[in-house]
Amino acid sequence: MLEQCEGSHAVAQAVALSRPEVICAYPISPQTHIVEGLGELVKSGALEKCEFINVESEFAALSVAIGASAAGARSYTATASQGLLFMAEAVYNASGLGLPIVMTVANRAIGAPINIWNDHTDSMSMRDAGWLQIFAETNQEALDLHIQAFKIAEELSLPVMVCMDGFILTHAYERVDMPDQAQVDKFLPPYEPRQVLDPNEPVTIGAMVGPEAFTEVRYLAHAKQMQALDLIPQIASEFKAVFGRDSGGLIKTYQTEDADTIVIALGSVLGTIKDTVDDLRAEGVKVGVLGITSYRPFPIAAIREATAKATRLVVIEKCFAVGIGGIVTRDVRSAVQSRPQSVYAVVAGLGGRAITKASVHKLLLEAIADKLDLLTFLDLDWAVVNRVLDREKKQRRSGPVAEGVLRDMGSAPVRVA
Template sequence: MPQALEGSQAIAHAVALCRPQVVAAYPITPQTHIVEHIAKLVADSKLHCELVSVESEFSAASVVLGAACAGSRAYTASASQGILLMSEVLYNISGLRVPLVLTCANRAVSAPLSIWNDQQDSMAVRDAGWIQLYCADNQDAVDTTIQAFRIAEHCELPVMVCVDGFTLTHTLESLELPTQETVDRFLPPYHFARTINPLAPLSMGTLVAPEYFTEARHMHHVALLGAEQEIVAAATDWATMCGREQAPLLRVDGPPQARIGILALGSVFGTLLDARDQFPGPPVKLMHLRCLRPFPVAAVRAACVGLTDLIVLERAIAPGADGIVGAEIRSALMGLDKPPRVHNFAAGLGGRDVPLAIYPRLLEAITKPHPRMSAIDLRPELLPVDSQICRETAP
């Protein structure tokens, strides 16, 4: 039965339904409510697990790494500077092929200091070797969190579930939580083939000489590419059990005859859906990139067939280069006979509101000359004239 839950509370319940045995986390806005709710579930004896309060995000990642290697289903969450502080351990976790789940409550990275939402934190570690899944709403966050544990354990790869901070973590939505019986049928008990056992000692993460390091990294790369099949299988099986369809890699919404497409990650996809209904204009195909790693090249190519223009709307930037996602889109589309023109825009950085009116601005912007990567909806008085895409008086 649908119920109104804050995003963080819903994610905490989803984690609890997966029966983690160890949860370790350090509080950081806007992630804190997730682990607060998990702590309450533990205190109320509704979740039986070891809850470890640590002194930093580096320690949180280290604790769950050790717990998973020792044979426990493990979970943590973080955001922003916390993701950067644990980045060394994130590489260790993925390089050791350790299955665990992390929720990234996406938040801007300092400096300047911002506690509000964009996706610079998860983008900064996109090449750490983790599967990365981005959620469009809180129901998506619940379903993806549950699927993430199965994906991680089947592939022996860690999964980062990315949800927009505040926009999702601190807002109420009407959503459905599955029953414990449904989750138990979907997610078998934790199993890690290389569990550390003092009765059968083994070493993990030892020195690898140059003669073998390339092979180790390549096997990791191949495993990530292969994870795409498990991501699809998990979404398909979950839809069968709970009755909610979910595009596992890339959601496409719009008429097939559309010649313009807009691709985004996270909650801004909902904004674009509402805006398309409100503003008349040419047919537009909207796309939500749920899976950033592994990057779904085939799905992106199939969705872009017939398009003349593709707008990639990002919540992060690569200073001094093109857009982060836009560069990968351009690379993927090189396989098409007639690839669309890719227009890269950044919006909503540092929590700036992304209004419905951004939709017609985007459609207008691509009709005018603009750089390969541009910021849209910025206050014109703060930027040089040649950096402005939308010239409006700030409110």
């Protein structure tokens, strides 16, 4: 049924239709509306046979989900930014224990300085924690991916993060096709855990493992991620058969068949990039788009095949590794190694900065002319950066960097007495 609703509402409905048995989360913007919506559904009785557990922190939220999942309950939680960092130990525990928890990450920048707006720094900080990470481009895809995530997680007995851009998607109102309970039940069977704590059949979950076996245990976590490379497209195909639309999978391509230049990105920015590519196509420029849906596991073979005919790749990413550069770009370079392709890293949209068609248009023309540096920061104000660096050379006590930048931009922070 078509419905005009907030992205958070769409996700809450999708999770509820997946029949979770335990929901636990601590509110942090911009994911709060999701768990508020689920709390209301549980309280009203609309979501039956589900316990909503109030906790005192994000660490507690995932810890409760771990306990619930180990006891055989379909479990869900959500977080963002500093909240994800606070539960970091539990993030590694959930994947190390092989528990099929689904967690929404409403992507948001990490401080300091404090910033509540969108980029991908939070989920990227946990990219190697053993969770599957799938990224939504639209609210329809966010809805669909949550339903698929439960099936993927439970088939592999691995946790899944569904990443959606904070505010850009979570708080945006879009039309979505909301499935009914019968459709979801047809697609997603009742939870049948691969491992469960049962007093009648005792097992040890979370045992101490020494050097003689630790490598093998860790390798098996990697092997399961490799299995996901086959399972994710399979489940996307099953989803299409039930719901009648393409959603999910490893990657998605747009006008790449004859493209000399292919732009690669994750999340909602793909919409802006596609619009820009349409304009460039109208000008006769052969450019296409590759969207990465599955970031972990990273679809090396799919990316390599989809970019085989391109001369250059431009990776636009909302995060970077301080001291080296683009995170997604390094993974893309590993996928196309040994090829004579230029791979440009473009860091954009940090802390919620707008990524405009005009900026992307200019950027792509520079890339096509091979005038880009290997690492570019889109719309960076070099005058401000250089003033701060120059001041630090001249003054020992030059003050906090963030305050210096704000003052140079004419928007000094408010001091509270």
